[in-house]
Amino acid sequence: MINLLQLKSRSLGWLLYLPMAIFVAMLFFIFGIPNNNVNVVIVLLQLTFIPLVCIWTLYLFYDLLGTGNFQYMWLYYKTNIEKILIMFFVVLFIPLISLIIAIEFRFDEFQTLPILMLLFTQCLISAVVSLILFAVFGDVSIPITLIFLYISAELATFGSSKYLYHIFFLNLQESLNFTNTISLALLNLLFGLVGYKIFKLLIT
Structure with a gap:
């Protein structure tokens, strides 16, 4: 397992250090933003880590x-x-998780479990979609381009387009809780697991 971790760390190269850079930048943001803007932090957390998940996944399996x-x-x-x-x-x-603990410490109304559940399923579905696109096209630039186009479209419409499946929680008005995230998290989990089966079928 240690040898496998060392090998994959070399595959990632400088990308391996991006989570720590994001962690430091987000800490400054979390403790510098006004108290009533926790939803802005949640949106930013999703929009920084999910693209990173996609890129990491692609380069983990590039060879x-x-x-x-x-x-x-x-x-x-x-x-x-x-x-x-x-x-x-x-x-x-x-x-x-360290950032989520910092957010919980900073904002009284923040709920830890719903965001953890949502982020885990977002990471799963985005990683699987990245792998499927890579397996189909065989060119790492194509899934990266498509993923960033999707995220740009989500930001441009703020999750309101009826033509896209929305993996993100982009509501700045309503507090994130189990009620408004459970259906999204379950759909992300379902599509992620089905997508992983499809990926395995594509490569075996």
């Missing part, structure tokens, strides 16, 4: 899907895909 050596690399990956994803989520969630 499998992007180098033209699939048959050779598959011998290594076929028993390690789940291990890599679990390690990746654990490493990513350390700074993310």
Whole structure:
């Protein structure tokens, strides 16, 4: 497991340090923003970590899907895909959970469990969609472009477009809680798990 973590750390290169850079920047933002703007922090948290999840996922599996050596690399990956994803989520969630604790300390009305549930399912579905796009197109630039186009469209319409599936919670007026996130989190989880099955079918 340690050897696997070291190998994948080299695959990420400088991207490995981005979560800590985001963590430091977000800490300054959390403790500098007025008390009544917790929803702005939640939106910013989603819009920084979810693109990072997509990029991390693509480069974690770049040597499998992007180098033209699939048959050779598959011998290594076929028993390690789940291990890599679990390690990746654990490493990513350390700074993310630390930020959520800081938000809970800073804002009285903040609820920890709904945002954790939402962020986990957002990370799952965005990672899986990234892998499916990479497996289909075989070019890392295409999923990155499509993902950033999707996020740009979500921001431009603030989650109101009827033509897009909305993985984000972009409501600045209503406090995030179990009532307004449970259906979104469950849908993200369902689509993420189904998408992972599709990804496995594409590469096996």
